[in-house]
Amino acid sequence: MRTTSTALRAVALAASLTVLLAGGCSGGGDGEGSGAGRPSEASGTARGGLEGLAAQELSWRKCPAPSEAEGGGPTPSPLPGGTPWECSFMDVPLDYAEPDGETIELALIRARSVDQQKRIGSLIFNFGGPGGSGVASLPGFGEDYADLRTRYDLVSFDPRGVGRSVAVECEGDKQLDAYYAKDTSPDDAAEEKAYQRGQRSYTEACERNSGPELPHVGTTNAARDLDLMRRVLGDSRLHYFGISYGTELGGVYAHLFPKNVGRAVLDASIDPTKTAEQASLGQAKGFQLAFENFAKDCVRRGDECLLPGTSAEEIQDWVVALLDRLDEKPIPGIGERDLTQSLATTGIAQTLYSKELWQYLEQGLDEADGGNGGLLLTFADLMNGRGEGGHYDNSMAANTAISCADFTSRYTLEQTKEKLPGFRAASPVFGDFLGWGLMGCDGWPVAGAWTHPDVSAPGSAPIVVIGATGDPATPYEGARAMARALGEGVGIELTYKGEGHGAYNGGNTCVRDAVNDYLLEGRAPAPGTVCA
Numbered sequence: 001m002r003t004t005s006t007a008l009r010a011v012a013l014a015a016s017l018t019v020l021l022a023g024g025c026s027g028g029g030d031g032e033g034s035g036a037g038r039p040s041e042a043s044g045t046a047r048g049g050l051e052g053l054a055a056q057e058l059s060w061r062k063c064p065a066p067s068e069a070e071g072g073g074p075t076p077s078p079l080p081g082g083t084p085w086e087c088s089f090m091d092v093p094l095d096y097a098e099p100d101g102e103t104i105e106l107a108l109i110r111a112r113s114v115d116q117q118k119r120i121g122s123l124i125f126n127f128g129g130p131g132g133s134g135v136a137s138l139p140g141f142g143e144d145y146a147d148l149r150t151r152y153d154l155v156s157f158d159p160r161g162v163g164r165s166v167a168v169e170c171e172g173d174k175q176l177d178a179y180y181a182k183d184t185s186p187d188d189a190a191e192e193k194a195y196q197r198g199q200r201s202y203t204e205a206c207e208r209n210s211g212p213e214l215p216h217v218g219t220t221n222a223a224r225d226l227d228l229m230r231r232v233l234g235d236s237r238l239h240y241f242g243i244s245y246g247t248e249l250g251g252v253y254a255h256l257f258p259k260n261v262g263r264a265v266l267d268a269s270i271d272p273t274k275t276a277e278q279a280s281l282g283q284a285k286g287f288q289l290a291f292e293n294f295a296k297d298c299v300r301r302g303d304e305c306l307l308p309g310t311s312a313e314e315i316q317d318w319v320v321a322l323l324d325r326l327d328e329k330p331i332p333g334i335g336e337r338d339l340t341q342s343l344a345t346t347g348i349a350q351t352l353y354s355k356e357l358w359q360y361l362e363q364g365l366d367e368a369d370g371g372n373g374g375l376l377l378t379f380a381d382l383m384n385g386r387g388e389g390g391h392y393d394n395s396m397a398a399n400t401a402i403s404c405a406d407f408t409s410r411y412t413l414e415q416t417k418e419k420l421p422g423f424r425a426a427s428p429v430f431g432d433f434l435g436w437g438l439m440g441c442d443g444w445p446v447a448g449a450w451t452h453p454d455v456s457a458p459g460s461a462p463i464v465v466i467g468a469t470g471d472p473a474t475p476y477e478g479a480r481a482m483a484r485a486l487g488e489g490v491g492i493e494l495t496y497k498g499e500g501h502g503a504y505n506g507g508n509t510c511v512r513d514a515v516n517d518y519l520l521e522g523r524a525p526a527p528g529t530v531c532a
Helices: 006-015 017-022 049-054 134-145 173-181 189-210 219-232 245-256 276-300 312-328 341-351 355-369 374-384 395-406 413-426 431-441 477-486 509-521
Strands: 086-093 103-111 121-126 152-157 238-243 261-267 331-334 337-339 463-470 491-499 529-531
Touching (some): 049 086, 049 219, 086 219, 103 134, 121 134, 121 245, 134 152, 173 341, 173 374, 219 238, 219 245, 219 395, 238 245, 245 261, 261 509, 276 355, 276 431, 276 463, 312 341, 312 355, 331 374, 337 374, 341 355, 341 431, 355 374, 413 431, 463 509, 477 491, 491 509, 509 529
Parallel strands (some): 121 152, 121 238, 261 463, 491 529
Antiparallel strands (some): 086 103, 103 152, 331 337
């Protein structure tokens, strides 16, 4: 299960959920993907190696509506005060080993700072994934970063392989409907073979549609893109705000370019010391903890809770039994689509990204018990990148491609089955789902780069690393591991005692003030600061 920018979109969904459900998740998509192409004068095609590319001039224009690969939606509205969102494209080498060779385009978005006289520079955001579109995500949260825009241009981008930046393409919409609905907890040899066929078909589609790009979409190249972006934007240092997977990208950047780090914040940090298997097992524990916190809260509310059980354990057993029933017989979801066990598990996981969504998890489970799977399917669609009209963005395709380009692990069927008991022990709810996910890179046509990323950054400026104790997707321990791995005097750990994935946008004044003080004034919090 990815660490993702969909956590941010999920909170936005909560505000309009009634309208969304009333529409049955129907409606027109953006057809041919408006805004998917590059405007003819948007960016230079500079040559002359990296120096030539660093000298390119960007042509900023009014942003189009997000493309289908970015998730679709309306053209971003101006910020309060009238500041528009501007978009452009930047040329980067396809292969940094051949900087004079073929280039590809990265899509960028920005909102200029309020006070250009006091402007520090650009603050570049990555919202996670891997696979999340920064171009589509940043406008939805621009007002949350109003304080930061007093001294920074707010900038984000679609990393290579994502959205409008040479998007990785795998299966089509109908095939993806079947892929995400498939049984992800095989119980016998026949189901195991079906699972393998589904994985193999997906991998073959990725290679068939995006083969030449797959070797070049890893995090190391994305970090190099960040440094070129810094230069093109005219900044002597990179000022950076990474969330979830964006913390991994920020850590790798700091390792490669420690002297170029300016003021940087890593929120909802991954653990850079863990292998892919260890990270997945950590997620199983993290989502299990978040689910238990949800169940305890439900029990605490007594008769107001819609779910049966007088303890968190009883609620958990009831949910596991519900998922087992869905494994045997899916229930009606939305339109002609059913809610399967896999989709229900995905929907449950999505609602654990924010405490604001717990009410919908409770409602969705209660409705599913009564035979209506629409609400849980809505959240599963959000996690999987399925939008209006049944179109999928490319976030999950990019997630797979980037993850498999990064990590060397390739688990066979037998190796995966050997690991399942540990996953089931870590999480009765999510163990099978995440354990079988170890096979995601089996048969991938590109070898991975590392066992785990190196983020050691001696000589870097201080980097604030934030972890939330109730984070399901990037468990709290990851922040401490990241701070230590960055190195003494570099990583500064800040703990948020609370729920959710990502602390800065979680409404905690202590966290927000600490981050703002550092990014705006250069005053880093004391190491070990705790916000409750």
